Amino acid sequence: MEENTRLTLSEASMEDIKHLVSDRAIQGETVLLNMGPQHPSTHGVLRLLLELDGEEVVNCVPDVGFLHTGIEKNMEAKTYMKALTMTDRLDYLNNLGNNLTYSIAIEKLTGLDVPPRAQAIRVILAEFQRIASHLIFLATTGLDVNATSVWMYCFRERELILDIFEMCSGQRMMTSFIRPGGIWRDVPVEFEDAVRSFIKIFPSRIDEYEALLTNNPIFIDRTVDIGVLTPEDALNWGVTGPMLRASGVDYDLRKTNPYMGYEQYDFEVPTRSEGDTFARYIVRMDEMRQATRIIEQALDKLPYGPVRSNNRKYVPPPRSELGTSMEALIHHFKLWTEGFSPPKGSVYAATESPRGELGVYLESDGGPKPYRVHFRTPSFTNLQVLPLLSRGHLVADIVMLIGTVDIVLGDVDR
Amino acid sequence: MGIEQKVGDMGVVTTSLEHVVNWSRTRAMWPMLFGLACCAIEMMSAQAANYDMSRFGMELMRASPRQSDLMIVAGRVSKKMAPVLRRLYDQMPAPKWVISMGDCASCGGIFNNYAIVPGVDEVVPVDVYIAGCPPRPESLIHGVVTLYEKVYGEKITDWA
Amino acid sequence: MTDKIESIVGSIKAGFSAGEYKFRGEISLLVKPEQIVEVCQVLKDEHNFQQLTEQTAVDYWPEQKPRFHIVYKLRSLDDNLIIGLRVPLNGNAPTLPTIEGVFKNANWFERELWGMFGIHIEGHSDLRRIVTPYDWEGHPLRKDYPLGYEEVQYSFNFDEIDLRKPYAKE
Numbered sequence: 001m002e003e004n005t006r007l008t009l010s011e012a013s014m015e016d017i018k019h020l021v022s023d024r025a026i027q028g029e030t031v032l033l034n035m036g037p038q039h040p041s042t043h044g045v046l047r048l049l050l051e052l053d054g055e056e057v058v059n060c061v062p063d064v065g066f067l068h069t070g071i072e073k074n075m076e077a078k079t080y081m082k083a084l085t086m087t088d089r090l091d092y093l094n095n096l097g098n099n100l101t102y103s104i105a106i107e108k109l110t111g112l113d114v115p116p117r118a119q120a121i122r123v124i125l126a127e128f129q130r131i132a133s134h135l136i137f138l139a140t141t142g143l144d145v146n147a148t149s150v151w152m153y154c155f156r157e158r159e160l161i162l163d164i165f166e167m168c169s170g171q172r173m174m175t176s177f178i179r180p181g182g183i184w185r186d187v188p189v190e191f192e193d194a195v196r197s198f199i200k201i202f203p204s205r206i207d208e209y210e211a212l213l214t215n216n217p218i219f220i221d222r223t224v225d226i227g228v229l230t231p232e233d234a235l236n237w238g239v240t241g242p243m244l245r246a247s248g249v250d251y252d253l254r255k256t257n258p259y260m261g262y263e264q265y266d267f268e269v270p271t272r273s274e275g276d277t278f279a280r281y282i283v284r285m286d287e288m289r290q291a292t293r294i295i296e297q298a299l300d301k302l303p304y305g306p307v308r309s310n311n312r313k314y315v316p317p318p319r320s321e322l323g324t325s326m327e328a329l330i331h332h333f334k335l336w337t338e339g340f341s342p343p344k345g346s347v348y349a350a351t352e353s354p355r356g357e358l359g360v361y362l363e364s365d366g367g368p369k370p371y372r373v374h375f376r377t378p379s380f381t382n383l384q385v386l387p388l389l390s391r392g393h394l395v396a397d398i399v400m401l402i403g404t405v406d407i408v409l410g411d412v413d414r
Numbered sequence: 415m416g417i418e419q420k421v422g423d424m425g426v427v428t429t430s431l432e433h434v435v436n437w438s439r440t441r442a443m444w445p446m447l448f449g450l451a452c453c454a455i456e457m458m459s460a461q462a463a464n465y466d467m468s469r470f471g472m473e474l475m476r477a478s479p480r481q482s483d484l485m486i487v488a489g490r491v492s493k494k495m496a497p498v499l500r501r502l503y504d505q506m507p508a509p510k511w512v513i514s515m516g517d518c519a520s521c522g523g524i525f526n527n528y529a530i531v532p533g534v535d536e537v538v539p540v541d542v543y544i545a546g547c548p549p550r551p552e553s554l555i556h557g558v559v560t561l562y563e564k565v566y567g568e569k570i571t572d573w574a
Numbered sequence: 575m576t577d578k579i580e581s582i583v584g585s586i587k588a589g590f591s592a593g594e595y596k597f598r599g600e601i602s603l604l605v606k607p608e609q610i611v612e613v614c615q616v617l618k619d620e621h622n623f624q625q626l627t628e629q630t631a632v633d634y635w636p637e638q639k640p641r642f643h644i645v646y647k648l649r650s651l652d653d654n655l656i657i658g659l660r661v662p663l664n665g666n667a668p669t670l671p672t673i674e675g676v677f678k679n680a681n682w683f684e685r686e687l688w689g690m691f692g693i694h695i696e697g698h699s700d701l702r703r704i705v706t707p708y709d710w711e712g713h714p715l716r717k718d719y720p721l722g723y724e725e726v727q728y729s730f731n732f733d734e735i736d737l738r739k740p741y742a743k744e
Contacts (some may be wrong), residue, residue: 037498040447040477044454064706066495067451070529070722074716077721086524092452108598136455155462163460170496172450172546235624235651238679249651258656260665345597348628348658361645364651374630376647381679388676410451413492494707500742521727528714529706539742558668 015322030058034397035064043140043402048386052393060381060390067413074371079339079368080106080180088174090375091411093133096125096165097353099178102258102373105349105360106180110314110342117305118182119261123298125177125259125352127291130406132161132200133354138209141281141403145222150212157205164194181315182308192299199296206288214282224278227389227401230275237388238381241356243405246283249273253352264393265297277404283407285354287354314340339351339368355379355406378413383397432570438472439483439509440562446482446506447475448491450498453516457488460551471556479505484561485538486554489517489541491531503538509573511565513557514540517547579655582621586613595660600644602658610661614648614676620719623648626677629684635717641665642693646673658742663693672697673743690715 035048043060045066051059071090085096100122107114114122142150162172168187169175184297213219234247244251252269254262254313270286272279309315316335317328344366344399350359356378365371382405389401437494446545461467461475476482479502491499503512517523520543523531531537541564544557546551579601586603593604596642602631604614610640617623628647637643643713649656663670670687672695673680683696689703692713703710712719727735 012482035450037495038477039503040475065703065707066498067490068492068494068529068705069490069525070527073526073719073721074525084741089524092455110526111598123415139458152463156464159462159464173455174567236678238627238677240625251651274682279444296445339415346632346645347598347600348656350627357627359628359647360646361628361630372632375632376628376630380682384682385680522724526721526723526726528720532724533739535742536740537742 002369019264027055028126033395040105046383046407046409046412048398050398052395055394057393057395060387060398064383064409064412067409067414069410070373071414075281075370075373077369079337079341080361080370081335083211083348083370083373084126084179085174085176087375088176089410091353091355091358091377091379091408092173092352093136093408094355094358095174096129097351098359098375099135099176100126100260101351101353101358102362103178103180104351105362106313106314106342108347108349109345109364110180110340112181112309112314114260114309114310115306116261116303118307120298120302121183121307122260123171123262123265124295126303127294128161128164130291130354131288133290135161135402137284137354137406141400142213144399144403145219147212147216147219150209153209155204160198163411164198167191167194168391175249179315181311182306186307195295195299196350199218199292199299202292203289210285214285220278222397222400223404226393226397227275227404228274228276229268229385229389233385233388234275237385239385240354241352241354241355241378241382242280242283242318243382244286245269245271245383246279248273253350253357257350259351262294264301265294267297269292279401280404284285290370314342341366341368353378355408355411356382368371375414377411377414379405379407379409380414383407383412415559422426431526433566435570436566436568437450440491440565442471442473443511444474444476444482445484445486446479446502447503448485448487448527450487450491450495453519455564456548456551457515457554465551465555467555467558470555470562472558474534478515479503480507483509484511484513486513487513487519487538487540487548489513490525491534491537492509493531494505494528495559496531496537500537501535505550511561512538513561515554515557516549517545520545523547536558577658578653582617582655583693584659586616589616600656600658602660604660604662606660610646611671611673611676613659614646616672617648617657618676621650622652623650625649625651626673626680626683627656629673629680629687630633631687631693631715633691633715634719635665638665642668642691644687644693646668652677667694668692669694669696671695674698689713709725 031052033050033052035050037045037047047063049061049063050057059099071086073084083100084102087102088095090098135158139151139154165175166172169177169189229247231247231249234244250269250271255269267290270283274281311333315334322332342364344364346363348359348361350357358378359376361374362370363372386401386405392397485503514520519534522530542557542561544553546553583601590609595602595604627649629647632643640661643662647656670693672684684698685704687693687708688695688701690713693715695701725735
């Protein structure tokens, strides 16, 4: 490995990057600074090449790929059910959302039905995942502005949510709980009490965070008018999610293309018009409140019934049937060894993840393994806007901008 | 051994130099921030209020390798990241230890393909491996305490 | 299929003699590589498709003609429509004109096509690899590129793998 480190270290010479930096850098007027893959504020392994004129940023070039895992190619070698466990690890702050989008794509491809109880539980868990992801956004934003108590408080709430996930599925983060046809198994009896106690205390906790940050003059100085994104730029660069809604475009996939029964729940989509960092922060805080509303409504309306589809060609039977029914045993065997084979064709299914539009393009050739699966991840598209946002700002603002775009490097590099 | 029992009236303790050196190294070991992927989130959870790691001496995570003793490699190491990892390890001053946290850092995890280095021990020498995907914060704390037991058994000439 | 998308599809088919492909409520148009920039411009200006949602490729090796199908998905936010475009490409030195002038976020999508599939994009401002290291050889997402496999170390073959695994030295 010793020789390899010297040879493969991707050091670019001036010739390679001449077309990326302005002429002033080549003359020596501006400084090229590397904000390397290991940095406390880059939220993962992101490398930025900054071109600085004193303290002001002239250009910033992101260099991604330090977490490339080859998930898409690896999924082509596994059956559909085994590939589901790999989707957890893509956007590792939105595990259940990734499972959900992949399951919706398979259900669209095969024409599977999902029973109403499973739909309601999927909605509850997806909204919990949204709250957990926004809590990490708040924690890291607070940490970058040096408001460390916000970080501690957010992780305290996140532990409550992770306890709920562990109660359902046994795992705190990589649950693989949402599967094609429904969910893995029914939620235990303690679920309802735990969720209700969380909903009772959470709105007051959001008020606590707002009391610490929203009217704080230091926070306002660091976020208002930083990184303004106009709506035309946002649409042209393909930005989705809270970044788009903070710039004034009211578009949320849960309202326009409802999936999993979102049309029955009454919630608002927060929008602001300024398009700066402060607006994005307010949009995400309001989304946490709306998510609590959705969870409460879904829990009140939770119907009784099965949690998995009855279509035994695609969904394995519950284990209790295996002792009595021969067909159940044969289906179980075939599904867990060979896997199911959807019809030939291609679909695109999209859901609203906490970062934006998460889409799965799934193409099948009639075999048990996915022929081509591509994840249209929101962070990959949203990160392209960073050079545009950072022109003219100071180096300290770059830290806030990376936090406000809310990228997860597992999403960008896949 | 010596330190807890032999506190005399004059406040004099007698023990071996090796013991004191190892004891002081474990009581304030500062980790370097090297969170790569999902395991980094569990490392952050372990640092936060519920599973507090600062009671084990790891009060803060230093970003600079020159000021840290311990590197917790948390997450999957891709082939593009491996030279960066080695360079950072070389920049850490001795004595230094490495904990490989999670399945992907220990053995490649569930990924067996062209893009991931199968086990970070091909890049840096590892002292403690922690299993799990991702390991619970309690597993991380258990791994840290195992490292402390390993440090107690070291000799002065190891790092001299 | 609603009337609006039927009329849009009809006008594109008539204007560019494109093929049509329908599956599970989604509609895709088969377009030739030379026409793709014009089709995207028409869809953006006249029919108000504001965002490029997805641009990826599928490899049909060992078929060589066509070997790749490039898939585009365009979304209209105001009318709430999504339309797909498929461009077939041959396997021998595939090239594709860039739509970066129409939709700016095609920049990174096309860099990924170049790095992962080897499809050269004409007119791109900055064609380098994006997620693999810059000096990587080969194009990983092609079907004839191997997945890369390392033998799993169980207890029965622990020692023999232990001997040949390249452990790092100090």
